[in-house]
Amino acid sequence: MSRIGWYGLGSMGLSMATNLQRHLASKTAMNLIYSNRTMTRGDPLKVLGATPETKFENLVAQCGIIFTMVSNDSVLQHLISSAIGSGHSLREKIFVDCSTVHPETVGLTVAKLREKQASFLAAPVFGGNPIAVDGKLVFAIGGPQKATQLVKPLIQNVMGRKVIDCGEDATKASLLKIAGNIVTVNMMEAVGEAQVFAEKTGLGMGPMEELISEAFGPVAGGYSKRLTTGAYAPPLESRPGFGVSLAIKDANHAFAMAQENRVELPGLQVARENMLAARDYAGECLDSSSMYGVLRQKAGLEFWNEKSRKGGS
Numbered sequence: 001m002s003r004i005g006w007y008g009l010g011s012m013g014l015s016m017a018t019n020l021q022r023h024l025a026s027k028t029a030m031n032l033i034y035s036n037r038t039m040t041r042g043d044p045l046k047v048l049g050a051t052p053e054t055k056f057e058n059l060v061a062q063c064g065i066i067f068t069m070v071s072n073d074s075v076l077q078h079l080i081s082s083a084i085g086s087g088h089s090l091r092e093k094i095f096v097d098c099s100t101v102h103p104e105t106v107g108l109t110v111a112k113l114r115e116k117q118a119s120f121l122a123a124p125v126f127g128g129n130p131i132a133v134d135g136k137l138v139f140a141i142g143g144p145q146k147a148t149q150l151v152k153p154l155i156q157n158v159m160g161r162k163v164i165d166c167g168e169d170a171t172k173a174s175l176l177k178i179a180g181n182i183v184t185v186n187m188m189e190a191v192g193e194a195q196v197f198a199e200k201t202g203l204g205m206g207p208m209e210e211l212i213s214e215a216f217g218p219v220a221g222g223y224s225k226r227l228t229t230g231a232y233a234p235p236l237e238s239r240p241g242f243g244v245s246l247a248i249k250d251a252n253h254a255f256a257m258a259q260e261n262r263v264e265l266p267g268l269q270v271a272r273e274n275m276l277a278a279r280d281y282a283g284e285c286l287d288s289s290s291m292y293g294v295l296r297q298k299a300g301l302e303f304w305n306e307k308s309r310k311g312g313s
């Protein structure tokens, strides 16, 4: 088997790479090579036997399959440019990006790597950090079938519980991710609205959370817990579960595509405005569910609740 590389050890990437390293160790395969802007994030991986590599280009040179899990389109583009610019041969290498990026970015990356006889798979994920820790993410995957078949065993029952194969066109996997996040962000807004309603009417957040979890499922229940545990506004300098700026980026990608295709997304519009207002008020260290803080303010409550942090950035 080719040596496997991993770049990006944020809220999602570290847990995913940890599951992958454990899997490789269980198969007595070669250990993962990892890299990240902040290398110390990889210390738990090193303990598990993975090998640190400070430069992405050097990681690429040593690996046949390279996973990336980074914040946004420009970070991915920068990484791919540095791999191409390094002068190392990329022939027959497979790049697998799990980040949420615009389908256009995927299309451009596919073309650039094809010129170097390398393949690109878009493999974005559904599910937050606790699901990543459990190795139960849902993956969409798109790109050349030969590469997909080689990579699937590294995903299925390792990092993910389900792989949705979107076929040869990698942009379709990224499109599915953008579409899925329309549901995610709308659901966070709906749960936030219901919880503020429950608090203000005297019903209370406890029964509301029980109902949300029982009647609308664990995903909606998880969004409610982000509010009742205060995780929507975590301590400053911590890493939010799903940073508000990442969700705004995803919503912006959806709006760009909606506009091109003459589709309206009025629910997403409301949720994005509330996320922008939350970020203006409380700073960058917020979860995507922080529209709840703004909904609280609109109802005459403080942005913060008793479990959240109590001040802006």
Ligand SMILES: NC(=O)c1ccc[n+]([C@@H]2O[C@H](COP(=O)([O-])OP(=O)(O)OC[C@H]3O[C@@H](n4cnc5c(N)ncnc54)[C@H](OP(=O)(O)O)[C@@H]3O)[C@@H](O)[C@H]2O)c1
Pocket: 007, 008, 009, 010, 011, 012, 013, 036, 037, 038, 039, 041, 069, 070, 071, 072, 075, 098, 099, 100, 101, 125, 126, 127, 128, 129, 239, 241, 242, 243, 246, 247, 250
């Ligand atoms: N969190 C979720 O629930 C969730 C769920 C599904 C999909 N996603 C998507 O998955 C991706 C990763 O999400 P995440 O929550 O893991 O994000 P995150 O915690 O913010 O981590 C981002 C990663 O990108 C790296 N990075 C950021 N800016 C960089 C730069 N300029 N140069 C090099 N590296 C840079 C970070 O390095 P440092 O460690 O040095 O900061 C880190 O490794 C995003 O596209 C997100 O939209 C997230």
